[in-house]
Amino acid sequence: MLTKGVQYKPLDWWPVFSSLIAPQGQSEDSSDEGGASGDTEMDFLRSLFSRTLGLSPGEKVLDELTLDGVARYIKSGKCKSIICMVGAGISTSAGIPDFRSPGTGLYANLQKYNLPHPEAIFQIDYFKKHPEPFFALARELYPGQFKPTVCHYFMKLLKDKGLLQRCYSQNIDTMERVAGLEGGDLIEAHGTFHTSHCVSFLCRKEFSMDWMKDKIFSEDIPKCDSCGNLVKPDIVFFGENLPARFFTSMQTDFPRCDLLIIMGTSLQVQPFASLVSKVSNSCPRLLINMEKTGQSEFGMGLFGFGGGMDFDSDKAYRDVAHISSCDDGCMALAGLLGWKAELEEMVKREHGLIDSKDSKKTEKEAKQSAESTGVDSGK
Secondary structure, eight states: OOOTTOOOOGGGHHHHHHHHHSOTTOOTTOOTTHHHHHHHHHHHHHHHHHHHHTOOOOOOOOSSSSHHHHHHHHHTTOOOOEEEEEOGGGTGGGTOOOSSSTTTSGGGGOGGGOOSSGGGGGBHHHHHHOOHHHHHHHHHHOTTSSOOOHHHHHHHHHHHTTOEEEEEEOOOSOHHHHHTOOGGGEEETTEEEEEEEESOTTTOOEEEHHHHHHHHHTTOOOBOTTTOOBEEEEEOOBTSOOOHHHHHHHHHHGGGOSEEEEESOOOOSTTGGGGGGSSOTTOOEEEEESSOOOBOOHHHHHTTOSSSBOSSSTTOOSEEEEESOHHHHHHHHHHHHTOHHHHHHHHHHHHHHHHHHHHHHHHHHHHHHHHHHHHHHTO
């Protein structure tokens, strides 16, 4: 019997359920009925797991487990609430490195900071003792130096169409905001550069994004003007809790989701990765990524259910993997929905506005510099 309170690993369950299905006096290895018996036993196990753990498969909503099938579902009018889960892969085409890609990822290129290990740059205890590496990296990656991608604007298009329920982002680059998503549209699960706070629990004074930017680019270590402690952007370091809003919102958002779109994430970091299991068992899940990820662990995948993604088994009924860059995948889906021209125009228009603002800012800074030089030479 399964014991209440005991944590069973997937393979620990096998002898328990094998004993339940093996008739008295007959070995579980008996092959009198060959493969048919094995199939029957596996069906029994699936049914028993489903009843016991509430993991029974849901209704099949998509007519085909392809991008075309997803597009037809969206166009049918039955899909009214879409949640996007996104990671660093949606920003790489803008020039921002992801974290884990071999050779090009952020963690593979931190040798110059002499860290004990790559992840230390985002560990709160290390930061408090050695803040210099983080702020040096922040100068390289600071928001405002990059333009949002096709993928970012596709999510804005979903919002404009009244289909985006929420975007859950692992990213700290604020590009969802630059693309036009607002605070209510976003759950920045791993925090943001948008605000900063003093690290002292007794102070916690808030500082603006402009204040932090001035400190970072002047190569000053940001210190609180009230208590003298370090000031850190509100991004979540290892060893810190995720924002409370992440947990409260997911309880209400995911049960109401009609389509989950997962883009540019390895689904390796918890608790963010576990969100894929929070939608209903009937909710289709589309992965747009350079490789498949988030698949069921062996024990659960063996029985054909569970929160993990299932793209390839004979039990697959709702998960779709579109293997491509996030930009190409979003543009392909937009094309199938009849939105391609609209998305292309949005990207062109918004990038033009950003270029115009940057040009005016550069001209203003050059003028100020020339005026300052003239004043200095006239002394």
